[in-house]
Amino acid sequence: xxxxxxxxxxxxxxxxxxxxxxxxxxxxxxxxxxxxxxxxxxxxxxxxxxxxxxxxxxxxxxxxxxxxxxxxxxxxxxxxxxxxxxxxxxxxxxxxxxxxxxxxxxxxxxxxxxxxxxxxxxxxxxxxxxxxxxxxxxxxxxxxxxxxxxxxxxxxxxxxxxxxxxxxxxxxxxxxxxxxxxxxxxxxxxxxxxxxxxxxxxxxxxxxxxxxxxxxxxxxxxxxxxxxxxxxxxxxxxxxxxxxxxxxxxxxxxxxxxxxxx
Numbered sequence: 649x650x651x652x653x654x655x656x657x658x659x660x661x662x663x664x665x666x667x668x669x670x671x672x673x674x675x676x677x678x679x680x681x682x683x684x685x686x687x688x689x690x691x692x693x694x695x696x697x698x699x700x701x702x703x704x705x706x707x708x709x710x711x712x713x714x715x716x717x718x719x720x721x722x723x724x725x726x727x728x729x730x731x732x733x734x735x736x737x738x739x740x741x742x743x744x745x746x747x748x749x750x751x752x753x754x755x756x757x758x759x760x761x762x763x764x765x766x767x768x769x770x771x772x773x774x775x776x777x778x779x780x781x782x783x784x785x786x787x788x789x790x791x792x793x794x795x796x797x798x799x800x801x802x803x804x805x806x807x808x809x810x811x812x813x814x815x816x817x818x819x820x821x822x823x824x825x826x827x828x829x830x831x832x833x834x835x836x837x838x839x840x841x842x843x844x845x846x847x848x849x850x851x852x853x854x855x856x857x858x859x860x861x862x863x864x865x866x867x868x869x870x871x872x873x874x875x876x877x878x879x880x881x882x883x884x885x886x887x888x889x890x891x892x893x894x895x896x897x898x899x900x901x902x903x904x905x906x907x908x909x910x
């Protein structure tokens with residue numbers, strides 16, 4: 649019993665403890681790596697699964713918070729997903745559930761950025777583990793199980809076995825990826841909607857479901873998603889960029905030699 653309590657105490661100290669902030673170059677490198685994973689199409693097809701997990705997890709969490717009965721989540725190899733819940737087909741609960749998906753990765757990234765600025769790198773990774781574990785319980789298809797196990801296993805290995813330096817790099821890269829990766833699906837959504845309209849196919853996206861629920865056009869909902877995600881990215885970037893860099897850049901620009909006019 650004493651050994652178990654000691655181990656539990658050690659884990660608790662690790663989770664609640666603080667870690668030093670990484671150097672400026674490492675924060676920039678993490679942002680660059682995240683941007684590369686999003687901008688490169690082959691890499692994006694693989695890494696987008698993590699964004700889909702956050703997207704569908706957002707639907708699931710809000711459905712439960714609004715009193716709906718969660719039936720399950722499915723993740724597909726084309727990086728799409730679906731969350732099924734049972735309850736009243738209209739009303740605030742259904743609207744909130746439908747609206748949660750596209751903004752969830754960005755809001756999760758913003759929360760991660762806040763934890764990182766308070767130097768709680770390990771706490772951020774373990775909270776991510778808890779959220780992934782809860783999502784895993786709702787998965788209802790084989791590919792979804794595989795995708796969750798790979799993601800969950802990666803985060804666990806880093807959070808439990810890696811050094812503080814590796815944990816910090818992984819944590820910052822994850823926060824940047826969620827913030828940047830939350831924006832791209834909104835543009836993809838609008839492109840898919842335009843293609844569907846051009847080909848006269850039925851519109852079935854979250855934005856169009858919200859349009860039917862609220863009367864606000866689907867395009868307006870896409871704009872709302874975009875504004876929310878870009879705002880989260882802007883605030884998250886301010887949190888993640890070291891204050892020393894924020895103060896140094898204007899000073900460097902001010903001290904640049906100015907050319908005189910003839």
